[in-house]
Amino acid sequence: MKAVSSRDNPRLKRLRGLSQSAKDRRQQGLTVLDGPHLLCSALDAGVGLAEVWVSESGIARPEIESLLRRCPDTVETFSLPDPLFSQASPVDSPSGVLAVFAPVQPLRTLDNGNWLILDRVQDPGNLGTLLRTAAAAGIAHALLTPGCAQAWSPRVLRAGMGAHFMLPIHEQVDAMAALNAFGGEVIATGLMPSASSLYEIDLAHDVAWLFGAEGEGLSAPLFARADRIVTIPMIPGCESLNVGAAAAVCLFEQYRQQRAGGSR
Structure with missing residues (x-):
């Protein structure tokens, strides 16, 4: 896990852009999920994660620690001080963990069903x-x-x-x-x-x-x-x-x- 402590870090700047800007998400073809529940759902579904970011306080939570262990070795992980994590979070009540990934494209064409x-x-x-x-x-x-x-x-x-x-x-x-x-x-x-x-x-x-x-x-x-x-x-x-x-x-x-x- 790489520790990031500067608000000017390029990767952190990109995370903030993806969290806060629809334009950035469209241009880069990436988005951000927030929270252990969503991270667990993404891992269960086999979604290809690009990055996982965790707050210093989040690292100490067993639920988040367990999810970090589930992440494939190809997923880059970063830790942030809580104030920087709050600034990067897309929600008002940060959960302690974020993940960057590409939206899942439908594999099925429009067929029968509801x-x-x-x-x-x-x-x-x-x-x-x-x-x-x-x-x-x-x-x-x-x-x-x-x-x-x-x-x-x-x-x-x-x-x-x-x-x-x-x-x-x-x-x-x-x-x-x-x-x-x-x-x-x-x-x-x-x-x-x-x-x-x-x-x-x-x-x-x-x-x-x-x-x-x-x-x-x-x-x-x-x-x-x-x-x-x-x-x-x-x-x-x-x-x-x-x-x-x-x-x-x-x-x-x-x-x-x-x-x-x-x-x-």
Whole structure:
């Protein structure tokens, strides 16, 4: 392990850039994960790590020490004084360990199965939560349109809690074009009187779920592309759910039905 103590160290400067700048991440094709849980998930998934950085206080934590021992010999490791580590961390509450790696490219092309299409979801916390939910519900592909937050940014990674290493994520997707090759039903949520109740429809087949940005919702062309509009029943006086909560209800209702063989 190499000790770095100067804030002017070139490798440390690069780490700070990757942690804080979407432009740097795009240009270098690298990103940063934060925390032992994500590092463990990346190692379990066989992700090729380039560097691991640990704070001086983090080295003393058994959990982090164990993860460092799991890292292949090809991974460069660096230690930082806690103040420098805090400056390099992409989050407000540094965890003691960071890793630099290249985002995982989808190995599977868009095929059958359930899709989650996210349209201009810009909040990193919401995006990470949606990806985490999709992975847990067995979604086959997550498609992100232009205007979504950078899927592999440190804050989205942290909110995803390892989902990125379980779920094929396709960014900058022309959703309308992709849907032309989809063989299942395309469903969006909405509040119009003609909408079907989520709990009264059969979901035991492939579905492409459409969810849009907070406040703005889906773009008009995508909303019009839906084969069906569904609503989530709620008590009187409640108008809508956060996009992450709405997606969770829909995806797990489908998961429940498909596990039960299509029963409603």
